[in-house]
Amino acid sequence: MHAYLCFLTCDHVIVLKILTLYYLLQVILLMATALNIQISKPASENVVDMFSTDLRLRQQSIAEITEMIHVASLLHDDVLDDADTRRGIGSLNFVMGNKLAVLAGDFLLSRACITLASLKNTEVVSLIATAVEHLVTGETMQMSTSAEQRSSMDYYLQKTYYKTASLISNSCKSIALLTGQTAEVSMLAYEYGKNLGLAFQLIDDVLDFTGTSSSLGKGALSDIRHGIVTAPILYAMEEFPELRSVVDQGLDDPANVDLALEYLGKSHGIQRTRELAAKHASLASAAIDSLPENDDEDVQRSRRALVELTHRVINRTK
Template sequence: METVAELLQPVEDDLETLLSDLRSLIGAGHPILQAAAEHLFTAGGKRIRPGIVLLLARSLAQDGELSPRHRRLAEITEMIHTASLVHDDVVDEAATRRGVATVHSRFNHRVAVLAGDFLFAQASWHLANLDDLVVVKLLSRVIMDLADGEVRQGLFRYDTGQTFETYLEKSYCKTASLIANSARAAGVLSGLPEERLEALTTFGRQLGLAFQVVDDILDFTGSDQQLGKPAASDLASGYLTAPALYALEERPALGGLIEREFSEEHDLEQALELVRGSDAIARSRALAEGFASDARRAIAWLRPCASTSALLALPDVVLSRLS
């Protein structure tokens, strides 16, 4: 099975360019914000989101070349994603991300919040300068969705009465909206007709949902190393994801533990055993597989080329994190 890095091979040079451009775009502003931004862009993410935009742009161009506006869209996508991570880490009080100290633990909370705001503002400014109102609307929507997802996540903590629909909406806002809307925006910049734009949106949404469900499964099955954060941290924080919601249907005892917020000794271990001992993980995996095959189907029409092959393989690579 290929890794994400191997999949992004067709746009490897583009991603290198993207990183150096991002550093100059952030510009010599305030030294602390500069340091925070530098730290973020070197923290070694996989760059999947801008990678998807670049792969799509190359697939959609007849000559396989990238336009400056597509490059800028990829940069804006990475800025928005990075800004959301900074704010997430503050809200979650995470000390590290991918093994690197988070901005607020390296500087302080105030700097982290400002650095996130600064990146969102930068993204909005560069977005406006693309001079394409449709694209501006698409990515402004993402920034709204990210905040909405974070608020929803907080509102439904330890809430065993929430619906599966609520979970999927929150997952869409937090993870899939950026991929769906930036994929569609790549199509808009390429002048595609409406039904093709819809297909790109479906691809991004279903891929994002598959990605989130896989992440949620790994919270129960992965090691701290694999996750880059302590295992079961979502459940411990009261965030009920697909495996917990499925397990609640089969193991009502889990509800009591969640509702008392794992306040007694061994509550969390017991909850984990209830989830792992049910069909919840298998059902969650089937859910992720369904999203992944929807994503593949949605882009079957792209012209055959190295970038298209990478995009078609991406859903399987997302699922392969479970093996």
């Protein structure tokens, strides 16, 4: 599964693996089992075994593709953000330079494309290609916001969907399509991934203010120091409209950052962001509960694990 990591030197294979979003791989593989369909046994049970093995391998390919795209996006993001660390370890661009980091990301994307093409499923190719497009769109939205857009919760959530939730939601839907599920079930898989992804990012936004740089994938207060306005600040602006003028003046000024943090501390911004994350986590859990009944023990166990993940996402501290 990690053969593509050979592109990098051995010393940085570990770093790249650490970059991978733990929850992302769990979700894709658990969803594959949670959506398993009952296969009626033909004359030869070997046919069933071959079908099940082939299906599982194709589903695992989706997990590999998703992982490669995600890691590539992190490598590129670190270059764009001029990040020095990733999960407390020197980022690839910091250790080996921007050129190699960009090339490593490009290499992973190319390997993902090759694996995706091998699935020979046009619907799945379209979904994953859309997710990659959304990654670029989300980054562009973040880099080119107007003052009005920067203060809009709707704009923030749309950007967050593109940057974080689209990949996991479309990957979950791809798993459902490969399994031969109905449009309704495929949409439930999509809704689970979408809402889990949004919940994850909302908690990330909270942790940027409450966590420490050693426990996060970026330095604490990284977003606001880069002029990025996230949900906690947006909620604080609702309580203290005067904060908007501070944001509009620019957060590249340390004095404005300190003032914004002061307003945030007096507001319910952190609490309301956690509540919004919990709402999306609840929607994700409801999507799993709405899946068609299936008495298979492995299916039930996987569905319980997917629900448990929604709780872990909103209660995590790093």
